[in-house]
Amino acid sequence: MNISILGTGIVGRSHAEKLSSLGHTIFIGTNSVEKTRTSTKSDDMGNPAYGVWAISHPEIQLVSFQEAVNASDIVINALKGEISVQILSVYDQTLIGKILIDISNPLDFSTGMPPTLFVSNTDSLGEQIQRTLPKTNVIKTFNTMSAPVQVNPKSLAHGEHTIFLCGNDLVAKNTVISLIKSYGWTHIIDLGDIRASRGMEMLLPNWLSIWQKYNTPLFNIKIVTNEIPTQY
């Protein structure tokens, strides 16, 4: 099917590659197609510019945000947290009735490293986005681990670790669970309605501590128990 991704960073590209390899038609949305297409400068983390990456990914179609939102019934928000609400609000009418998979985290880098969260505890970015798009089915997921782990769960500990999701609409949630399973995920925990975004986003500070300690983002958490079934 057609799937659109908003955001041209590593998270967006990782899902584009994965979904394309699974046979989907992928549109990546950006603010300025021309600027993104001709970019050549690597980012601060050493990741190649989109324009460089795109040369080896001719199957991925780079389009405007509006064209991306038009093209698909499933849209992935891989934008930075700080700009997510602002950009998504522009396309609220086009997004009515669609599924928005929200991967964003409310990271605030304004006071240096490690970042804090610009919304937490009594609200969340997932909830803010759902309030901004009241007629869109927002499903929060993937935000609790790094991009390589998100798209290739089997590459880490034989896939023996957990992905969470939450959202208000059960039908939309089942569609997203099918997509998640197609990535290779087996430990999938549905935490309920979109309010569970709070807990999922608040995992980030501890995730950052672990990253800092081990100097690798290639880890994840697994929920272990004697009683909970290990398969969704």
Add this chain to the structure above:
Amino acid sequence: MNISILGTGIVGRSHAEKLSSLGHTIFIGTNSVEKTRTSTKSDDMGNPAYGVWAISHPEIQLVSFQEAVNASDIVINALKGEISVQILSVYDQTLIGKILIDISNPLDFSTGMPPTLFVSNTDSLGEQIQRTLPKTNVIKTFNTMSAPVQVNPKSLAHGEHTIFLCGNDLVAKNTVISLIKSYGWTHIIDLGDIRASRGMEMLLPNWLSIWQKYNTPLFNIKIVTNEIPTQY
């Protein structure tokens, strides 16, 4: 050795039983010894009153907060988060040079269930306690799982799950790690100085979502990776 525990709830009692079974001499501190000793009414969760529990635990000595803090060089804070700073500040002089193992969580039940956190993101209860007791070695640990899992890690998934700790003093941290190991823990992750309390306490909202979903507190998280050693 002598170990003192502040707080007479399930967390305090669980550690008292465990540490006593390991051969330590245990003092439980309370605000009013007479009132606690003669209590007979179960709490809202159906846990027996301390006075009832104490009958089958004659080896545990119930004393005042001051006597408890006097008796040991290792003190466990198993008080409710909301009263921890207030009570600990009274004994700041006696606690100088001692180890305080902080298990408390900053849970705010004032707006109903699930609770929010009364401090998070840019500060934490662990840091507040360290600032309140600047000459005490505060080590945050055990706060990310339920009491039965804290004291009997092997009872859950053969002990294949993770406990975090953090604190500023390396010698004190090593003493606490030895104690944690004596409980049966093997997956121990030191997250650095006391600021890592933020991430550890912010795990609680997601922990509460999982508890609500599965209706059992008998679970924990395991950090999984291809690279990180599974032993401390």
